[in-house]
Structures are given as structure tokens and as C-alpha cells.
Amino acid sequence: MTKIIYAVISILLVMGFKSSPTYAAEPNNEEYPLDFHIEMLHWEKVNKILPRYSIFTVIDVETGKSFRVQRRAGQHHADVQPLSKKDTKIMKEIYNGHWSWRRRAILIQTDTKLIAASMHGMPHGAGALDNGFNGHFCIHFKGSVTHHSEKSDLSHQVMIHKAGGTIDDFIRDLTPEQLTTAFLVFIKNNDQGLVQKVAITNKQNANKEVKKINNIESINWKLVSVNEPNLFALEADIPVEVNLLVKNIGPVKTKIPFHLIRTSPISPWKINMDPLIKLTKK
Known part of the structure; x- marks a missing residue:
């Protein structure tokens, strides 16, 4: 009944003014390269699942390419490094050959879980592995914040929703x-x-x-x-x-x-x- 009332109100509001036509772009209906049960876990849980020095796989949602990383640090999100020079090469391919701060939707694969997350692609700070990657990069999860501001990064959170398949619900509200x-x-x-x-x-x-x-x-x-x-x-x-x-x-x-x-x-x-x-x- 409420929807009917809203519909009637909408018709009354629309009547009486004209607007030029607008067009929506057709969304890309290609399925993601992966189809598993994906979890959107809060950072508090992820922090225990992926402790310091743990090794896991990063899967880029759009390309399906994957590489291995090791978590080295990070209190409010994971500071990680590619595990080897081969992994660094794959990561750079995902960013079309250029390191970038742009966020990408990713999935974190452990032995038992597939977790929605977001990464950027810019080496910064300290690095300890012999991997050809000058520093580390950041991976954010639901509930993660930046180290300096201790605030949620919307760019990362959007990509987490994309990775978790909840982006439409996020946008709708x-x-x-x-x-x-x-x-x-x-x-x-x-x-x-x-x-x-x-x-x-x-x-x-x-x-x-x-x-x-x-x-x-x-x-x-x-x-x-x-x-x-x-x-x-x-x-x-x-x-x-x-x-x-x-x-x-x-x-x-x-x-x-x-x-x-x-x-x-x-x-x-x-x-x-x-x-x-x-x-x-x-």
C-alpha cells in the first residue's frame, strides 16, 4: 500500500514539468571470473585470521589474476608485501604496468575462506622482502581505518562492497x-x-x-x-x-x-x- 501511495505522489510531482531526455549507460553484465562464497568480515576478525607474517593469496576481482603476499604489519588494516618478484610482476600487470593509489576490489583467499577486501597499488614505507617491490601496500577490510586519520576510507569501503557483491545495496540507500x-x-x-x-x-x-x-x-x-x-x-x-x-x-x-x-x-x-x-x- 505504501508503494502505491508513493507511486501516486510521484506521478503528481512529475506532472507539470518537462525535462530533456537522459540516458543511462548499459552495465557490463559479464560475470566476475570467480564464483565462490564470499564473506565480508570485519577487520577485528580478519586481524586474527591473518596474523602478522601470515601468507595468503590476493585475487583481483576484475581480471581474476592472483598473487601471493605476506602481511608484515598494520594495526587498523593489513600492511602487506608481494611474496616474490613474480608476485610483484603480476600485481603490476593488474595495474596496467603503473603503480597507482587507485583502489581495486579484491578477494583474500586463505585455506578456508574467501574474504572481500580492497587494495591500492602504490609501494610506500618500509619493505623487508627480496621481491622487487620498494615498500609495502595496504589492504582494507570492512571496518578498517587509515593509520594516520583513524577514519574509514570511502574509496576502500566502496571496493569492499564491490568485492562482496553488496554494491547495489550500498548505492540504493x-x-x-x-x-x-x-x-x-x-x-x-x-x-x-x-x-x-x-x-x-x-x-x-x-x-x-x-x-x-x-x-x-x-x-x-x-x-x-x-x-x-x-x-x-x-x-x-x-x-x-x-x-x-x-x-x-x-x-x-x-x-x-x-x-x-x-x-x-x-x-x-x-x-x-x-x-x-x-x-x-x-
Whole structure:
């Protein structure tokens, strides 16, 4: 009954205004290369399952490639190193030959478990193994925080949801401000699949527009404070100050008024990506 009431309200709200057509990119329906029972375990449990000096396998969700690592340290998340030069080579292949801070959805395979997690691909800090990897990298789990801020890293948490198969549930409950932040995180991680889940465009070839995020080499942002729309709103505007580094263009600093819509008060929000994509063109 509640859904019927919401539907009637939505129709009444939609009547009376016109908007230009928008298009959603078609999601990539390819199955992940793996199909096992995946657990989203909290860091407190993982910390005991993967103690210091333990060795385990990292599986990249998108490519299916895997490599071995050893946990060397880490109080709030796992600081790990590739086990050998061969493992370092595989990890670098996953990052297309270039070390990067971009987060990736991964699965941690132990003798008895497959755990959802997230990693970045940038060697930093200390390293002790003869593996051709200058330092260590970080793996986050549900409930992990960074060492310095002791705050949850949204970029990692998004990838953990992706690895655990719960990303759709995560997106569905986001407010306009939260969805805008998540969208920018997807851009930062250069994850076209996740961008497709939340973004719309006024262009007919939505998939072509999504691919243009490859031109964004780095992005930082700050949401300008706004009042949250009421529970029945079907549109919202979220202004964001962005700093971009765009391929073949250079640094770009501007303010973008992102426009979000939904089809009913119980539907998930979608964000129009056109103002951001426009900045990637000369």
C-alpha cells in the first residue's frame, strides 16, 4: 500500500514539468571470473585470521589474476608485501604496468575462506622482502581505518562492497550528497562499471561518455554545504568544488553544480555526469 501511495505522489510531482531526455549507460553484465562464497568480515576478525607474517593469496576481482603476499604489519588494516618478484610482476600487470593509489576490489583467499577486501597499488614505507617491490601496500577490510586519520576510507569501503557483491545495496540507500561523493570516488578509482551504475547523461551514447573518465588522471573535491532535499523530492542539486588533472589539458579547477534525479521517492538517485565529462574535452 505504501508503494502505491508513493507511486501516486510521484506521478503528481512529475506532472507539470518537462525535462530533456537522459540516458543511462548499459552495465557490463559479464560475470566476475570467480564464483565462490564470499564473506565480508570485519577487520577485528580478519586481524586474527591473518596474523602478522601470515601468507595468503590476493585475487583481483576484475581480471581474476592472483598473487601471493605476506602481511608484515598494520594495526587498523593489513600492511602487506608481494611474496616474490613474480608476485610483484603480476600485481603490476593488474595495474596496467603503473603503480597507482587507485583502489581495486579484491578477494583474500586463505585455506578456508574467501574474504572481500580492497587494495591500492602504490609501494610506500618500509619493505623487508627480496621481491622487487620498494615498500609495502595496504589492504582494507570492512571496518578498517587509515593509520594516520583513524577514519574509514570511502574509496576502500566502496571496493569492499564491490568485492562482496553488496554494491547495489550500498548505492540504493545513499542520499544525494552521499551518492555525489560515491560517484566521485568511482571516478577517482577509474571504475567505469560503478560509474555506469549511478550516472546518466543527456548524450545518446552513454557508454561512450563513461569511457571519457579515462582522461581524468586525478581528482580531488569538496562538497559545498547544501540542505538535503525533502523525502519526496525527485530532483536535487549538489554543488562541488573540483580539482582535476586532465590528460592533454592539465590542471582544471572549477565548481560543478551536479544535478541528481530519481523516478520516485523510493527509487535510487542518479547523477548527471555531463558537467564533469565536459571538462575532459579541449
